[in-house]
Amino acid sequence: MYSCALSDAALSCLLAEDVPFGDLTTESLGLRGRPGRLEFHARGAMTVCGVEEAVRLFALAGANACLVIPSGVAVESDTLLLTAEGPAEALHWAWKTAQTLMEWASGIASGAAALVRAAAPVPVACTRKNAPGTKALSIKAIQAGGAIAHRLGLSETLLVFAEHRLFLDESPSAAIARLRNRQPEKKIVVEVVSADEALTWARAGVDVLQLEKFTPAGLSACRARLEIDGLQPVLVAAGGVRVENAADYVAAGAAMIATSAPYHAAPRDVRVQFFKAA
Amino acid sequence: MYSCALSDAALSCLLAEDVPFGDLTTESLGLRGRPGRLEFHARGAMTVCGVEEAVRLFALAGANACLVIPSGVAVESDTLLLTAEGPAEALHWAWKTAQTLMEWASGIASGAAALVRAAAPVPVACTRKNAPGTKALSIKAIQAGGAIAHRLGLSETLLVFAEHRLFLDESPSAAIARLRNRQPEKKIVVEVVSADEALTWARAGVDVLQLEKFTPAGLSACRARLEIDGLQPVLVAAGGVRVENAADYVAAGAAMIATSAPYHAAPRDVRVQFFKAA
Amino acid sequence: MYSCALSDAALSCLLAEDVPFGDLTTESLGLRGRPGRLEFHARGAMTVCGVEEAVRLFALAGANACLVIPSGVAVESDTLLLTAEGPAEALHWAWKTAQTLMEWASGIASGAAALVRAAAPVPVACTRKNAPGTKALSIKAIQAGGAIAHRLGLSETLLVFAEHRLFLDESPSAAIARLRNRQPEKKIVVEVVSADEALTWARAGVDVLQLEKFTPAGLSACRARLEIDGLQPVLVAAGGVRVENAADYVAAGAAMIATSAPYHAAPRDVRVQFFKAA
Amino acid sequence: MYSCALSDAALSCLLAEDVPFGDLTTESLGLRGRPGRLEFHARGAMTVCGVEEAVRLFALAGANACLVIPSGVAVESDTLLLTAEGPAEALHWAWKTAQTLMEWASGIASGAAALVRAAAPVPVACTRKNAPGTKALSIKAIQAGGAIAHRLGLSETLLVFAEHRLFLDESPSAAIARLRNRQPEKKIVVEVVSADEALTWARAGVDVLQLEKFTPAGLSACRARLEIDGLQPVLVAAGGVRVENAADYVAAGAAMIATSAPYHAAPRDVRVQFFKAA
Amino acid sequence: MYSCALSDAALSCLLAEDVPFGDLTTESLGLRGRPGRLEFHARGAMTVCGVEEAVRLFALAGANACLVIPSGVAVESDTLLLTAEGPAEALHWAWKTAQTLMEWASGIASGAAALVRAAAPVPVACTRKNAPGTKALSIKAIQAGGAIAHRLGLSETLLVFAEHRLFLDESPSAAIARLRNRQPEKKIVVEVVSADEALTWARAGVDVLQLEKFTPAGLSACRARLEIDGLQPVLVAAGGVRVENAADYVAAGAAMIATSAPYHAAPRDVRVQFFKAA
């Protein structure tokens, strides 16, 4: 169901980067052309990601791979994920690149999935802070885990940081009115670090408040203060949300969780086994 | 001293991916052209990496950045790393891309440095298992931390895995002789998972044994068995080496540590502060 | 103020595409190295765009260009926009590529500016239907003309077309609730082609209605019907809005104009004059 | 018959630019995997172009498209051009990119075809002034309309502009002789703006005169003056030729029409209809 | 005078291909940061090419290089061509890439120059048969040697091979008339392998005959036969022309030499000397 996040051109670059001129060991041992087969199994429970790319990597290397479990599926340990067959040099060429990609992407997907489960039914949005150069695969991985992308970048959403407000020389309500007129199709989001700031900007008319590093109790208190004024902006909990406390944030009134944490999840192990073909 | 690991073309892609058409918030608030300045400080002790790339990102976005601490330097918390000045839209354009890159690269560099210190004087070599698409920056980061690259890829070293040996139909000594004749300038490395395997391949004449997931005690015992036969191949400890046990591996006789761990180190926080310029 | 919409790598491609191996005429006439100068003037009134790219094209070709008027400025006929000096082969190399780019981009910017003036104070948003392969420069040009980008693409906004609703098997209000929960930071936009559809979806709770090919009178009538129910979604007029009738749409209640028209504006002429340097 | 003007890599970029991470609306509505079908019909008479690219765009997005009418064919209104089927997210992914590309390219092809018909049997050559970054598709489109490319760039033809002559310090006949000796396989083309200039350069021995912004009557008079001297260079009418007056230029003696007009032709509408598949 | 044939992006690729992660030897010896200087001298007489690219390679590697002799100049043995200074790791990074590029390009330039001298005053045109992937630099090199590019490719010239004529079902004169009408600005070139073929096509009205593998005597005889009929097409000698016999071809009546030979010229040696800076 998921398509490749990386084009053939990008996957060819990954292969060429690792194996520009063939596997020297296979070549030097004279093993070129020996037929083989391999299997990828999950070494633990995981939400799978990157199988589509792995299949294509084997194809580009000259082997035939078969997708068993697509991205986005949560599997038990020892589940067969992918098989491939072809000459020894092709299997060795794509092996580690495919395995590393799947382990890394499945780590992010599994990390996202854990947080999604913890925060349900509130959505989990992952930020822009993915590892540099991995955006396409990082976003696929968090989506495979059930999360959404918070912002794709700076050009398509209105998120007013203190670093913007520093340059403002008009009142909050004037600033909000300006944004509302200029971008009538966008919600206006303001990041705040205290309940006072939250109140100021809610009164000025924001649609969404991004509460940076509030505790669940702080979020709850902030929400209460806003409601006294009849203000009900969407509240987003950002910074410090973990699997352990996500439900507390939701209970406190967060309509969404914003987090970078899944990007740094540890890779999930994929066990690779080679077989000699007849 | 360190040059940029990423070309201008690659850095432009990173910027364009995040901010293809300007910071909508800055634009919509009418802040274009307001002069500003920012500073990056280390939020904790770290081995710095990625400053050269960050400086160049600001330049490509239309600001002037100044490198204060180059990659490879270990700093205390609150050390000033970089400053930049320019119009608000340029600072906002490059800010998070530069910050995320530095935090991520400094995380890897710091992770590598910790292991390097623990394993000294034995070198730490990082494997090919970096996050997919980040090879150039990952290698720079582990080098900034004092580690070396284990293998750049499959095309330039001889590392015989069990997955190669599966296809062999000749004796270990015949295989080693074949490699020796074919590649007289390369050391022959064989990965083994037991002392028996180690003995077999040492007798066959390998230069280096990569001991996969041996304990320090296991490594020590393996070395003792080899010495009984007068065999003294270079021993590399791979799999499971951590800051806590690295010294034990070295004491047990490892001449090198091979590890993927630093690639998964948590990012190190960089604090960014904006100022309004006169 | 505006930065280049195209990286050096992209600008080098434009130059190489037109002049892969030098200007054969200059070379064959033996004119290499003769010093010259040129000036670009607006041949009519226009909103300028593309000067930053033109300046950089001359630099990449080995000449020195000087920006006189930046993108985004409305100028009178005969205004000097740019000068360049250098050897004849460099001036000839970049001349037409720079001129064509500026004429094309200034055409779009001027077309956008005319519509922006006509629709003021309501914003004009340009669609995704730019000429294929020109997105970066097209968006810069409509921004230079004072318009905004409607959607950067499909991945960052919620715009429900009939082509989506075809696949739905739940009620409009269920669909809207689903979107609202899943994407609490996004406004929900639905494209409708009749007042009945508008009413249906406004009742279901949309934030924005995109009224496709309504007349100003039709838009006004639609708005009246919605207000009877106390519904006041943002109304966007899309399809068929021109300079001549934009004010009518605004008077009828449109909060935004969505249009592709500026992308197809005729290029604005730039007059180029060469001089022999001493 | 026509192949794709854009490689898979280039088409993947177009798709990624518009839909980097999936259609958010389809995803958020939970429509992933719903089977669908669509049809592209000409909304008016047109010379078709871009179908090959559209078919490939759907394939890259994960749908199966079928080419009904290839580029270069003139069709009546309501002609079926292309069908595609696949999951909703794939159809939505490629839909607008494919439609916009076909509309834009068919606009150029149709514009070229109209001029080709008007100028028959004399060829119509389109200049280098295509929209920046669209050269491959622009040239395909004018070829699909029956026109030819005037010059691919500066490196392969001899076209002496006044901007070259400014730097000359030898007589026209010396300059022509120099070109003739240096490039014996190329015709020598000189652009002139008056009959006097035409006579000067025809006497000097040019093969082709490009008459810039001559009226048909002016071209006819120029040709008569040249014939008095027994001079019969190829005459190319450039600048100001339109469908309405092309035949007059041909009657006046133009052997070719050089024009940029088709590049700015309005897009031709393509009607897209979605169907729910069983 | 000559600009770089390769963009910074292309030169960065060359460097990264050879030295993706620094010079391991310099690093491992602890020589990073030691200041040095180097000089490139011609090891024999040569026509220089590639210095502009070499200078830029050193800059991209972090050294400062100074161009002493530009491309296109014929120098004596031991002439200083380029100097560079910087830290040891930068000099080692760019050294061989720069040297190999200059040696290779100077080999082609020198080979072209020798043929140009032998054929003077008739121009030497080099064919499309350069080493795959080296077109930009190959064309620069033959131009630096004083030769011209025969055809840049298939899309901009008319050269009728026997492999085209095989598909023709009309007479030579009908084919020529068709080409003449369709492409009035291009000369019509036909490749022939015998005097009979030459006569046939000259009678049909070609502008240029490309005589494939004629001897000088054969070319002379062919020309005589054509003149009996009053036919004087441009005669191009192609295939088998060498420095030794080029003058014979010219004496026999060739107006141009077409050859691939310079692309295969042996590299010219460049001597590189390192110095330790204070």
Place this chain on the structure above:
Amino acid sequence: MYSCALSDAALSCLLAEDVPFGDLTTESLGLRGRPGRLEFHARGAMTVCGVEEAVRLFALAGANACLVIPSGVAVESDTLLLTAEGPAEALHWAWKTAQTLMEWASGIASGAAALVRAAAPVPVACTRKNAPGTKALSIKAIQAGGAIAHRLGLSETLLVFAEHRLFLDESPSAAIARLRNRQPEKKIVVEVVSADEALTWARAGVDVLQLEKFTPAGLSACRARLEIDGLQPVLVAAGGVRVENAADYVAAGAAMIATSAPYHAAPRDVRVQFFKAA
């Protein structure tokens, strides 16, 4: 057995560079769509290389090609290597690009093969001095000829040049010890130009001596001097080794030949024959 050394993206670039907009001659003669066939035959004995890329070039151009002889096979003159069939414009599009690539790569493969035969059983390693921009195909070609790549670049091997030693301020044995500790998996190679240097570095403990421009006699004498001290480093003969004297170097004790010569081998002729299909 050999895979393509160039990705589809790279092969598309080669095609586009030569034929950006179709074969003008085929188009202008009205031959589009005429069915044809062609065959590639070896014009002399050769070791074939580049057939896989040629087959793919025809596919990308819209023809069907069939590989008859794969890379790496030594064939007699007149052996059929490849066939292709398709419309005339597709065959003409890919013809010369495919032919030139195969001729060039087969030249290198054949040159390498000749040296490999002469030096057997000692391996031949080709250096980094391939034509700039051709690395992937150059390495494939020398591998097809039975040679190996000496170094892929500077980042993965230890080869100490005099240009490194210039910066050293420690003794040879200290330098070797430093390298040995820092890179326990790499052999240490030192390039020397005299027997004295050889002795110095062998005593310091190098693994491999690269003897630059030694005669066979000189190599033999050097080896004898080393053996007096009981030193038996691997000896590599580099510089000046040719087919004629390779066996002498082997007899003198070289364990490997390092050479750049095959990169400059003359292309091997491939005969191309077109046929008109029914």
